[in-house]
Each structure stands twice: as C-alpha cells, then as structure tokens.
Amino acid sequence: MKPVDFRYSRPGTIPEAIELLNEGAGGAKIMAGGQSLGPMLNLRLAQPEQIVDITAIPALTMVTEERDAVVFGACITHAAFEDGRVPDPANGFLRRVAGGIAYRAVRNRGTIGGSLVHADPAADWITTLTALDAELIVATAQGERRVALEAFMMMAFGVHLDDGEFLAGIRIRKFSPAARFGYYKFCRKRGEFAEAMAAVVIDPALNIYRGVIGATQSRPLVLDDIRDLLRGGGESSAPNGAALARARDRVADLGIDDDPITDAMHGNAFARALEQVIA
Amino acid sequence: MNERANVGIGARLPRKEDDRLMRGRGLFVGDISMPGLQDVAFLRSPLAHGRIVSVDVPEDCAGRVFTSADMAGVKPIRAVSGLPGFKPSSQPPLATGTVRFAGELVAMCVDENRAQAEDLVSRVNVDIEALPVLADTGTAQAVDAVRVHEDWADNIYLETKIEKGDRAVLDNAAIKVEREIRLSRQCMAPLEGKGTVAWWDSRLDQLVVYTSTQLPHMMRTGLAECLGLEERQIHVVAPDVGGAFGFKCILQPEEVCIAWLAMTRRRPFRWLEDRREHLVAAANTREHHYRITGYADAEGRLLGIEADVAVDVGAYSVWPFSACLESAQIASILPGPYVMPYYACRTVSVATNKPPFTPYRGVARTGVCFAIELIVDAIAREAGREPSQVRLDNLVRPEQMPFTNITGKLFDSGDYPESVRKAVEAIDLPALRARQGSAGDDGRLLGIGFATYCEQAAHGTTVYSGWGIPMVPGFEQATARVTPDGGLELRIGVHSHGQGMETSMAQVANEILGIDPAQINLVHGDTALTPYSTGTWGSRSMVMAGGAVSRACEIIAERAKVIGAHLLQSSPDQVTVSDGKVMAAGGSVTFAEIANAWYKRPETLPADVAPEGLEVTAGYKPKVDSGTFSYATHAAVVAVDPEFGAVDILDYVVVEDGGTLVNPLIVDGQILGGVAQGIGTALYEESPYNADGQPLASTFMDYIIPGPCEVPDIRIVHMETPSPFTAHGVKGIGEGGAIAPPAAIANAINDALRPLGAEVATTPVTPHRLLSAIAEARAKAAGAVAQ
Known part of the structure; x- marks a missing residue:
C-alpha cells in the first residue's frame, strides 16, 4: 500500500x-x-x-530544568532517553522504559510526544508517564495550555487536542532519591506492543503511592493509593508473597477486560511491577 | 604435488551467491525498471462470499481499469487431479459473477506508479450482494451449507479413505488416547513478496514474464493454458527470488493478469505484492484439524492409529499442486517413521470462503508430525515411560532398511533410533529430569520435548503419476558446457531461492571434473536458457538436478579424456580426470587447453573425437524414484511462565540424517531457517478469520513472526547415511527444519504442564491458548475435588 x-x-x-x-x-x-x-x-x-x-522545531527537542521538574520537548526521541542524552527526573526510570520501546530503529525516530498523542493503550510512555503523573504542555494559537496526562488521553487512540493544537512538551516532576519505580510488561515477542503492562511509583517523601495498569482496551487504569498493597496483611514483617497475591487478585478482579484470562494477566503484570518496589 | 582443500562434495564452502546478495547487489523482480513501465494495483473483494452486482468505473478511468469482462477469452486457472471423486475448481483471474474469499481480485487498475494505481482502485465502486460465508470446515460440511462452487453437490474437493491391517489388534489395547489436534491457518511470509513484470518482445514475438517463482517452466505452461498462447511464445525468467517456501510454486491470478496486460497492450506492466496482500490473500497454509486416536499396549508399543482429518483448502484448487496434495499426503504419511500393525485414516479437503491453501515448506509433514508426535507423547504419559524410550520402541530399526511401511512408503536407509539416542544425549535428558524434580528457581515450569519424523523428498514419477495433477516429474536434465577458456557453465531447470545451488551444484561438478567452483557458473531460472524442469519443490533439487549435473559432467569427462589423451599422446583409457585436468602418466593438460583445442584449434583434434563436443545435456532419475527419506529427531527445552503463558526456548537440538551432504554449511543454514519457521508455526504465526471470513491479521503487528530474540541458538548434530538409490547418496533435506518444531515444542510445553494436568494441542501455542489450557485443567481438578 x-x-x-x-x-x-x-x-x-x-x-x-x-x-x-x-x-x-x-x-x-x-x-x-x-x-x-x-x-x-x-x-x-x-x-x-x-x-x-514538527521535528525540525528547535523548541520541541529542548530540555528545560525547573526547580522541581524537567520539561521535555515533545520531539525528543526514545533513543535520546535510552542513551542518557537527556536528564532523568525519575532516577533512571525513563531511561529504562525507553530502552524497552519497540526496536532501536523505532526508538531512533519515534518521539515521546508522538507516542503520547497516538495514544495506543499498550504504548510504554502512556502507562509509565501516567504513573509519573506527567503534565502536558499543549501549544495553542493563544500560547499554551497545560493538562495532566490522565485527563489528556480520553480513550484508545483518542486524546484531548482541539483543531490547531499540538503537544509541545511533557513536564515530569523530580522524584526524591528514595523513590522506587516498578514496571513490567509482557509482549508476545520482543519489541511488540504489550499484552499486559503495569507501572508502580512509590515516593514517600512526595506522598506518592501510585499504580497504573496499561494495555487495556482504553485509558490506563490508575490506582491512586496502593499503600495497603505494600504490606503483607497489614504487617510489615509478612512475606511479600501474600502482598503480591492480594495485589494480583485486586487487579484481576477489577474486570478491566471481558476476558478472565486477560484480567489475570493484568493482575500478574501489576504484581510483578509491585514486586520490583517491595523486594 | 600440493594437496588442495576439498571443494567438492562434503566441503563446507561459503555460498558463492552471498557475495552479491549480502551486498545488496541481487536482482529481484522489484529491481527491474524500464521505460514506460506501468504499475498495477488490484481492487480486491471486501466480502468473503457474494455476487457481484456491478463494478462501476468512472468514465475518465477508461483504459486504465480492467475487469473480467475485458479479459474475455482468458481461461480460468484450473488445477485438476486424477484422484477418484476430485472436484476441480475454476478460478478466473478476475472474479466473474461470484467472489469466494475476501481479497479475491475483482478489478485491476493501471497507472504510472503504485500510489496512483491505488488512487484509481479507491475510485472504482464495486457492489457485491452478500452470500452466507463458510469460514471453517465444520460449517462448510453442514448438509445445508451454501456451496462455495454453485454446481457442486457439497463443499468437498476430495475425500480419501485408507485402512491397513486387521482392526482386531486394537481390541486388547491397554492404552487408548484420543485427541483433537489443530494447526491454525498461517502464512509463509518470505522476505520478498510475489512480484511480476511482463512485456512483449516484438523482435522475438514473445511474451516475456519476469516473475518471482520456483517453477519457471511450469509457469510458462500455466500462462500458455490461461492466455491461449503456445509455449514457444512465452519466455519466463525467475531472477533472484527472496524466499519462496512453496508459495512461489503457485500460478497466481495476478501473474495471469499482468501477462495478459503485456500481451494485449504490448507495454511493460508490473505488480509487486505488498505485505498486506500477502498476509490476507495469498499464502494461506497449514490448517489441519485432526480427530485422532492412538492405541498401544501397556508399554506404549503402537498397535494402531485411527484418524479423521479435515483440511481447510479455501476457495480454489491451486495450480499445479491442486487442492488434494495436502490431504493425500496426510493419509499416506501420518504413520510417520513408526511401525504399527493397524492404520486407518479418512481425509477431507474442504472448500471454504478463505484464500486458497498453498503447500508450505514441510507440506503436510509439519501437521502430520504435530499430530502423531503429540499422540506418541500422550501414550508415553499413559504408559508412565520416557517419551524418548517409547519412540525407540516404535521406530523402524536400521536392520529393517530398506523398509516398506504400512502405507507402502519405501524408507531407503538410516538408523532412526540412533537419532533419538543422540538427541537424548545432546540435550542431556537425565540432567534436565533432575532439574525438573528440584524446586523451581523462578516460578517457571521446565519441559523437554522430542519429535522424530522422516521426510520423503525428491519423489518422482511413480508417486505423482497416481495423482493426475498438472505436474508429474520425470527425468531431470542438466546441461554442462565447457567454455572456450576452460571454465564451466551448468544449466538447470530448477531454481534457487535461498538453497545455495550456485555453490552446491558447482561442488558436484567439481567432484567429477575437479574444476574450481569459482570457475563454474550456474544458469537457472530461465525457460530460454535451461532444460525443462518441473522446478524446485519437494526438496528435490539436490537429488534430481544434482544427479543430472553429475551425469552431464561424467559425459564431459569422457569427451575431455579423448581430446586430452590425444594432446598428451596417450589413449583415453590411460588417462584420468581430476583437479581440472586430464592426467596421463607423463603429464597433464588443463581444461583450458582441451577447450582451446575444441573451440579454436580443431585441426589438433583426434579423428575419433565426439562431434557433440564439450557441451552435454544429460538426464537423470534415481534408480528408485519413490523418494529419499531424510529423518531427524528434534529436542526442545522450554520454560513456561504459567502467569503469562509465555514460552521461552532454552535449548534446541536437531539430529538430522540427510544422506551424503554436498555442503554441510548450506545444510546447516537450511535447518536453521526451517527451525525458525517451525518456531513461528509452534508459537507465533496465525492468520485468524472471523465468522464473516474476514482476515484478522493483515499486518506484521497482528501476524507475528519470530525475530532474532525468539529463535535460540540451535545445535545441529549430523548423521550421514547415504541413500542407496541416488547419485552420491544424497537425500533431500530442504524442508526438514520446518517439520518438527511445532511437535517438539508442544511436547516440551505439555511436559512442563504435566504437574498442572494441562495439555495443549493447537498451533500456535499462544499465551491465551496456554493459559486457557491451565484454567481448564484447574477447573477440572476443582470439579473433581468438589465431587
């Protein structure tokens, strides 16, 4: 074609x-x-x-450091994150996520903003940046407007952009050194879009205890406060296994998909992401 | 005299063709350009079954859009079979009246480039009245089902039945395992899609067709039949072909259309299949459905197999192989390499509203191997024995060779059980069993699976004449021609599209004449330049064309001896040919000197020289032409993640006996490529259709082929038992790699799932299928506890 x-x-x-x-x-x-x-x-x-x-617009490939956040131009490539050519406000998490996106050939040209606007529910940035509660900067005829990623994506392949607008930048807060990040995705083949994915961000200093289930039929599913899933049965000494099983069942029982097997996969992906932060 | 390294039969010679192919200097159909070349795009049916009410062509598109009405006089593609009861189909190049699958050609649009041709496609309005759709063999076999072909009494191309032995032996079977086993429909996905460029050569008054095919001579026949030309008026060339796998054996309606345009418009036209066309409308294959029962004694010794098999052949019978090749093969080879006293099999080739079924590398063997090998493992589990041991007890033994099996197949040579023993040793089964017994390290389940098969190849006249299809191979010819400077040209009618024949045929010639392979050119893929051949299919080229090359070179050697002996003042019976020279006791002359005498200094030739000179066309057929039998045992080690249904192949061993190996390096490459495709069949590749007959995998996003990360390092162990029937003892091995992986991998998965009581029996074993099997087993166990 x-x-x-x-x-x-x-x-x-x-x-x-x-x-x-x-x-x-x-x-x-x-x-x-x-x-x-x-x-x-x-x-x-x-x-x-x-x-x-829009990839030749210099402002869209720039990085601006603010006191408590970093603003990334929308046309920064996945490879730039992967190679550490831009700062990482999430202690290396962005770099890790970027390195797992599709194949290197895609990462060389594909951009963070392009991925967010395309809004494939199984895309890495959609889930992980939702977990980081990224804020988007939209260029408009009047200047710009800001919107949380969670509110920006409306449905699979559908984002809130009016005619004459486009995504110019992504603002990600600086996490504290003690923050922990978990991310697990399951793909049928390395480099393909994920069948199931989940991200977890724990930053007690900023009071963030967030979990996100991606690769759904629509927007990612956000669990705003997962503190109760971090402790095994309410006791800090309880083995992780019990906590993980509870987390797995909690997510699987959400009924994200019509299909129990897919729901179980979501639960398992979430448990594995969680495991990375409580291990 | 310095000893030269062997570059003849048995040498691991790097492929000559790789120098150009790896540097991007190959010449494929898509590389051809010429002044005035027009691109063609096809309007394809959006519905799987319907009556064409109208095709509206905008007025300004006249002369650039063609429908079947324009092609009056062109005959449909009609692949018959002489098997009793076979119903042939008629496939018009462009649909006439009825469309029978989504993607069938309805109109063709011509413009300066493909993009503009596609613009034209979007401007043609086609109105199709929907008919009920038959999207699976079950629906299609219902008594009241609509007919795919209106004048048929049912939707069956062919039904076959075979029964051998006395069924009474099953009466006391201690073990009976019944299974429903399926292989899903899939594609072939060669790197290069199909492509055709055609024009009219007014000087030679010939239609010239450059097409990506395995069978240039057969394509000439097929095109002549459809277009009403004489074969002398058609020149078919297969240039470099980037993978074929059986798909490019088939005369495609697109080829007929492009050739018709060139013939009637007297201009050059081109069609290059894109990936979407390939995935939705072209190389459908593999879809077998088995209801199969295995009977054995308490130790797992086979007593018999009963099977009922349906093949979803799709809407049309493909030319030249027909719609019955697959099912007829299933019936005759399902017993595999095993000895059993009873065997019964019924097959049906069912017409559905899907693209035509095309034989794919391994042909029916991949499905058959999957079915029988899953049954052997199920029997082993019932018997409580190692599956490899049960195989050893049931395989044909070396002292029985040559062996005629229960369906009359003549196995030529080999030690089949030894391939199992070597595989057990190479994979280190005892260590794996010990590891399985210990606590799991990462929650994944370890499994080991084996699959053994034999691969009939290069089967000839006696096999194919019984089928009565458009193609029956006879003697294979090769031409050998010494060039005036002492080099060698070989001309063969088969075609190489990844097999490395430019190298291996030169090695065969070197074995006879000692001429350096670097000085030997292979001419192939051209009806004007090569002897007739049915082409490259059935793993036959090394046996058949290699045998013919060998024979032609032997005759060249005899003639060279006469001239050489004369130049050496010796006599022909006193000289030998080796190292590119004719040698006498007192000296030697090179082929360059002999060629110089023949071509440029005929006054120096002896009186008794053969007037035919240094050019020979020789024919060849093996002493027994029912085929060579390569065989192999594959062993796979997998780790199954029961949370996601992911399967990781940890180790993979192939123990293969392909007779004498002309070039073991090329054989290794064939095995590796085949196993990669087999892994695709086992775990990834599927062309699903919904109930409306709509293809659901139309890009590589949905149609998953294994990549480098999905194909593990594959370890190959060679055995070499020469065939007693063929020149140099060679056997065909081109397809073997793709035959056993689905069976070996599924058996490994089932071995891993054994603690959960779950079993898979459908390819590809997707995460969803695997997790469903586990869920089903858990539900069953829970039900059992509740009772």
Whole structure:
C-alpha cells in the first residue's frame, strides 16, 4: 500500500506549525517521528491532505530544568532517553522504559510526544508517564495550555487536542532519591506492543503511592493509593508473597477486560511491577 | 604435488551467491525498471462470499481499469487431479459473477506508479450482494451449507479413505488416547513478496514474464493454458527470488493478469505484492484439524492409529499442486517413521470462503508430525515411560532398511533410533529430569520435548503419476558446457531461492571434473536458457538436478579424456580426470587447453573425437524414484511462565540424517531457517478469520513472526547415511527444519504442564491458548475435588 497524495511541510517554529494546521483545517496532520503515522499512511488508514512535520522545531527537542521538574520537548526521541542524552527526573526510570520501546530503529525516530498523542493503550510512555503523573504542555494559537496526562488521553487512540493544537512538551516532576519505580510488561515477542503492562511509583517523601495498569482496551487504569498493597496483611514483617497475591487478585478482579484470562494477566503484570518496589 | 582443500562434495564452502546478495547487489523482480513501465494495483473483494452486482468505473478511468469482462477469452486457472471423486475448481483471474474469499481480485487498475494505481482502485465502486460465508470446515460440511462452487453437490474437493491391517489388534489395547489436534491457518511470509513484470518482445514475438517463482517452466505452461498462447511464445525468467517456501510454486491470478496486460497492450506492466496482500490473500497454509486416536499396549508399543482429518483448502484448487496434495499426503504419511500393525485414516479437503491453501515448506509433514508426535507423547504419559524410550520402541530399526511401511512408503536407509539416542544425549535428558524434580528457581515450569519424523523428498514419477495433477516429474536434465577458456557453465531447470545451488551444484561438478567452483557458473531460472524442469519443490533439487549435473559432467569427462589423451599422446583409457585436468602418466593438460583445442584449434583434434563436443545435456532419475527419506529427531527445552503463558526456548537440538551432504554449511543454514519457521508455526504465526471470513491479521503487528530474540541458538548434530538409490547418496533435506518444531515444542510445553494436568494441542501455542489450557485443567481438578 502507498499513501494518498499529500503536502508535506517541515516548519521551524511553533507559530508556523500552528498556522499550517489552521490552514489545513481538519485535513492537516502532525508528524512527530512517524513511527505509527507512517504505517497508517501506507495502509491509507490516515489520508491527510497536509503533513506538518514538527521535528525540525528547535523548541520541541529542548530540555528545560525547573526547580522541581524537567520539561521535555515533545520531539525528543526514545533513543535520546535510552542513551542518557537527556536528564532523568525519575532516577533512571525513563531511561529504562525507553530502552524497552519497540526496536532501536523505532526508538531512533519515534518521539515521546508522538507516542503520547497516538495514544495506543499498550504504548510504554502512556502507562509509565501516567504513573509519573506527567503534565502536558499543549501549544495553542493563544500560547499554551497545560493538562495532566490522565485527563489528556480520553480513550484508545483518542486524546484531548482541539483543531490547531499540538503537544509541545511533557513536564515530569523530580522524584526524591528514595523513590522506587516498578514496571513490567509482557509482549508476545520482543519489541511488540504489550499484552499486559503495569507501572508502580512509590515516593514517600512526595506522598506518592501510585499504580497504573496499561494495555487495556482504553485509558490506563490508575490506582491512586496502593499503600495497603505494600504490606503483607497489614504487617510489615509478612512475606511479600501474600502482598503480591492480594495485589494480583485486586487487579484481576477489577474486570478491566471481558476476558478472565486477560484480567489475570493484568493482575500478574501489576504484581510483578509491585514486586520490583517491595523486594 | 600440493594437496588442495576439498571443494567438492562434503566441503563446507561459503555460498558463492552471498557475495552479491549480502551486498545488496541481487536482482529481484522489484529491481527491474524500464521505460514506460506501468504499475498495477488490484481492487480486491471486501466480502468473503457474494455476487457481484456491478463494478462501476468512472468514465475518465477508461483504459486504465480492467475487469473480467475485458479479459474475455482468458481461461480460468484450473488445477485438476486424477484422484477418484476430485472436484476441480475454476478460478478466473478476475472474479466473474461470484467472489469466494475476501481479497479475491475483482478489478485491476493501471497507472504510472503504485500510489496512483491505488488512487484509481479507491475510485472504482464495486457492489457485491452478500452470500452466507463458510469460514471453517465444520460449517462448510453442514448438509445445508451454501456451496462455495454453485454446481457442486457439497463443499468437498476430495475425500480419501485408507485402512491397513486387521482392526482386531486394537481390541486388547491397554492404552487408548484420543485427541483433537489443530494447526491454525498461517502464512509463509518470505522476505520478498510475489512480484511480476511482463512485456512483449516484438523482435522475438514473445511474451516475456519476469516473475518471482520456483517453477519457471511450469509457469510458462500455466500462462500458455490461461492466455491461449503456445509455449514457444512465452519466455519466463525467475531472477533472484527472496524466499519462496512453496508459495512461489503457485500460478497466481495476478501473474495471469499482468501477462495478459503485456500481451494485449504490448507495454511493460508490473505488480509487486505488498505485505498486506500477502498476509490476507495469498499464502494461506497449514490448517489441519485432526480427530485422532492412538492405541498401544501397556508399554506404549503402537498397535494402531485411527484418524479423521479435515483440511481447510479455501476457495480454489491451486495450480499445479491442486487442492488434494495436502490431504493425500496426510493419509499416506501420518504413520510417520513408526511401525504399527493397524492404520486407518479418512481425509477431507474442504472448500471454504478463505484464500486458497498453498503447500508450505514441510507440506503436510509439519501437521502430520504435530499430530502423531503429540499422540506418541500422550501414550508415553499413559504408559508412565520416557517419551524418548517409547519412540525407540516404535521406530523402524536400521536392520529393517530398506523398509516398506504400512502405507507402502519405501524408507531407503538410516538408523532412526540412533537419532533419538543422540538427541537424548545432546540435550542431556537425565540432567534436565533432575532439574525438573528440584524446586523451581523462578516460578517457571521446565519441559523437554522430542519429535522424530522422516521426510520423503525428491519423489518422482511413480508417486505423482497416481495423482493426475498438472505436474508429474520425470527425468531431470542438466546441461554442462565447457567454455572456450576452460571454465564451466551448468544449466538447470530448477531454481534457487535461498538453497545455495550456485555453490552446491558447482561442488558436484567439481567432484567429477575437479574444476574450481569459482570457475563454474550456474544458469537457472530461465525457460530460454535451461532444460525443462518441473522446478524446485519437494526438496528435490539436490537429488534430481544434482544427479543430472553429475551425469552431464561424467559425459564431459569422457569427451575431455579423448581430446586430452590425444594432446598428451596417450589413449583415453590411460588417462584420468581430476583437479581440472586430464592426467596421463607423463603429464597433464588443463581444461583450458582441451577447450582451446575444441573451440579454436580443431585441426589438433583426434579423428575419433565426439562431434557433440564439450557441451552435454544429460538426464537423470534415481534408480528408485519413490523418494529419499531424510529423518531427524528434534529436542526442545522450554520454560513456561504459567502467569503469562509465555514460552521461552532454552535449548534446541536437531539430529538430522540427510544422506551424503554436498555442503554441510548450506545444510546447516537450511535447518536453521526451517527451525525458525517451525518456531513461528509452534508459537507465533496465525492468520485468524472471523465468522464473516474476514482476515484478522493483515499486518506484521497482528501476524507475528519470530525475530532474532525468539529463535535460540540451535545445535545441529549430523548423521550421514547415504541413500542407496541416488547419485552420491544424497537425500533431500530442504524442508526438514520446518517439520518438527511445532511437535517438539508442544511436547516440551505439555511436559512442563504435566504437574498442572494441562495439555495443549493447537498451533500456535499462544499465551491465551496456554493459559486457557491451565484454567481448564484447574477447573477440572476443582470439579473433581468438589465431587
């Protein structure tokens, strides 16, 4: 399959990109690496009249350090995270997650922002950045607006972006040195999208005890406070096994999927992510 | 005299063709370009079954869009079989009236490039009235089912029945195991898809077709039949072919369409299959459904097998192999390498609204091996014995060779039990059993599985004449020609598409003539340049074309001796050929000197020289043409994660006997590639269809093939028992690697699941299937406790 005929632009500034989007009206589509859009174009699942490639906008590949957070440009590649070329406010967790995304060829071109806007429920960043409670910076004609990732993704492949808007940056808070991160995903084949995935973030100093179940049919499922799952039966001396079994059953019983076997997988993925933070 | 390294038969010579292929300098159909070349895209049926009400072509597209109405006079593809009761189908290149699977060609659109041709496709409106869909063999066999082919009485291409031995031996069977065993439909996914470029050569008044095929000569026949041309008017060339695996044996309707365009428009046209077309509409294969019962005594000695097998052959009978190749093979080879007093099998080849079934590397053997080997393991579990021991008790023994089995197959040579013993030793079964007995390290379950098979290859006239299909192989020919400077050209009608024949055929010639393989060229894949052949299929090329090359070179040697002896002032019976020279007691002359005499200095030739010169076409057929039998035992060690249903292959051993190995390095490559494909069948590859006959895996996102991380290091142990029937004792081994992995891996999984009482019997063993089996076993156990 070959794509339909389309115009291609590669603007150098955010306002130019917004202008192109507005000119194209509904027929324009942002490309931020093209690792999902490319195949969709070839399969003619996407038939835009105009492609606006935003990867040449310098502001979108920059990193800004704030006092308590780091803001990443949306067009920073997975490989840049994997290779440690950008700071990691989550103590190496971003680097670890990035290194497991698809294949190196995809990581070389695929970007963090592109992945979030594509919003495949089984994508690594969707689940892990939801666990980190990332805040998104959306470029608008008026300037920018900010939205939590949890509120940004509405459904599978559906995000809250109005016409003429695009994702410009991702703000991730700096976690404390004692923070612990767990992440487990199960893929049928190395590099494929996950069948089940879960992330856990524990940062007592910031009062964060968060678990996220990904690879669902829709948005990730957030467990805001999992403190009760961290202790075996309420006693800190209890073996982890009991805590993990409880966590597994808790998630499996949520009925995320129609299928009990898939639900059990979600539970097992969550238990394995949890295991990494309580081991 | 310095001793030269052996570069003849048996040498691990690196492949000559790899220099160009690994540097990206191969020439595939997709690399061909020429002025005025037009690309073709096909409009394919969106429905699996329906009547075409109308195909609306916008007025401005006239002359660029073609339907079956434009192709009046072109005959449908019709692959018959002489087997009693067989119903042939007629497959028009573009659908006429009825569409019978989703993806069937309805119209073709032509433009300057593929993207624009696809634009045209999107502008053609096709209206199809939906008919009920037959998406599985069960539905299709219902008495009141709609017919895939309207004039048929039912949806069965062919039913076969075979019964051998006295069923009374089953009466006292201590062990009876009944299983329902399935192989899912899958694809072949060669690196290079199908592709065809065709044009009309007005000088030679010939249709020239460059196509990605294994059988250039057969394609010429097929195209001539469909297009109404004489075969002399068609020139078929198979350039470099990037993997074929049986898919590229088949005359595709797209090939007929492109050839028709070139013939009628007198311009060059091209179609390159894309991955989506391949996955949804092309190389469907493997879908067998077995209801099978194994009978054995208390020790697990086989008393008999009874089986009822359905093959989902899809909508059309493929040319030239027909819709019955798979099922007819199943009936005749299901007993595998085992000895048993009773055997009964019924097969049905069922028509459904799915793409046509195409024989894939291993052909029926992969399914048969999966079925019988799961049964052997089930019997072993019932008997409480090691599955490898039960195999040893049931396999044909070396002292019985050559052995005629219960279905009349003649096994040529070998020590089958020794392959099991070597596999047990190589995998270190005792150590693994000890490890299984100890506490698990990481919660995963360890399992060991074996599978033994034999692989009939290079089967010839006596086997195929009984089937009455469009293709019956006879003698195979090769041409050997000494060039004027003393090099050698070999011309063969089979085609190489990964088999390394440019190297291995040169090694055979070297064995006879001693000419350096570097000075030997192989010409193949071209109907204008090579002797006729049914082509490369059935692991036959090394046996058949290799035998013909050997024979042709022997004749060249005799003729060279006459000239050489004369130049050496000796006599032909006093000289020998070796090392690229004719040697006499007092000296030697090279092939270059002999060729120089023949081609450029005929005044120096002896009076009794053969006027046919240094060019020979020789024919060959093995003494016994019912086929060589390679065999192997595969052993797999797996770790099963019972929480996710993941299967990790920890170790994999292949003990294989392929007779004399012409190039063991190439054989290793064949085995490794085959095992990788077998792992795909075992664990990953599946083309599911929903009840509407819609394909659910249309990209590599949904159709999973194993990658480097999924294929473990595979350890190969060679045995070499020459075939008594063939030149140099070679046997065909091209398909073997892909035959046993599903069986060995599933047996290993079932060994791992034994403590849970669970068992899998369907390929691919996906996480979901594995976890379902565990859940089912747990539910059963809970039910038993409750009672």
